[in-house]
Amino acid sequence: MVVLVTGSSGQLGQSLQKIAANHPQIIFHFYSSSELDITDLAQCETVFSAVKPSYCINAAAYTAVDKAESEPAKAFAVNVTGPENLAKVCREFGTLLIHISTDFVFDGNADKPYTEEDLPNPTGVYGKTKLEGEKAIAAIWDKHFIVRTSWVYSDFGNNFRKTMLRLASEKTSLSVVNDQFGTPTNALDLAEALITMIRSGKNTFGIYNFSNEGQCSWYDFANKIFEINKIKIDLQPIPTTHYPTPAKRPYFSVLDKSKIKKTFGIEISNWETSLKNK
Ligand SMILES: NC(=O)c1ccc[n+]([C@@H]2O[C@H](COP(=O)([O-])OP(=O)(O)OC[C@H]3O[C@@H](n4cnc5c(N)ncnc54)[C@H](OP(=O)(O)O)[C@@H]3O)[C@@H](O)[C@H]2O)c1
Incomplete structure (x- = not known):
């Protein structure tokens, strides 16, 4: 089994590299953005014809949610044209495509966890381009899995956990939003789930949700990060209105994971347990 991973320097890409050795039956080819x-469709074709992958995991994305508001063309290129190109080459080479999407495809007005059937309604450029990317894939190549995830953190790249730990080393007090609810995702858990999907050999294509279990606010998440790392800091809960950002965030973006658990027999850790054990 040959798996090609794009965007291999990102959080998910590096997490996949970290767990690759646990899966010796898979030959991985990791490709960073450089x-x-x-x-670049021609470049995709060149790489695919050299590697001939049975699966492609697209871990590449434009993920700067706020910056996307002022760079919509860049976000579109990576989040829409990129997946479109990969779908084309996957169709050409008979490669199964696993694409990663986001809770930001939803507006966050729900009062129960989002299922794969719920209607997306993104509110910002990032979410809109990610949804367009999903649609582009679906229109081109039916052998695809789209895995929507949320609040990804890892030891790699930029993420909320690393930002909190850095800020705690610079400041004595912090204010964090307490009225947006979602679920953190340990990138290593996401990486393992993707490999489980591949190793299952199942052809149950379509959209799947994956995050850790449970739900919290960003304030709860920060609190737990400091507790686990035994950091004493004056942490204040604030409403979103006190922390304006260029891109609007969903107030509630908890994902229902029933489908992925049932289809692939994946057991998912609670977010607090996974954060502690990471
Ligand atoms: N991070 C989150 O909280 C979050 C939440 C929900 C969903 N997701 C989704 O999860 C997936 C993985 O996210 P992540 O957190 O691992 O993202 P990340 O750390 O930002 O990594 C994205 C990677 O994509 C690469 N990339 C950018 N443009 C590219 C291009 N044109 N061609 C090839 N590679 C390119 C980047 O390379 P450079 O480093 O060279 O720019 C980077 O290594 C993405 O689809 C994202 O939308 C993330």
């Missing part, structure tokens, strides 16, 4: 630019 080795494979997914917005």
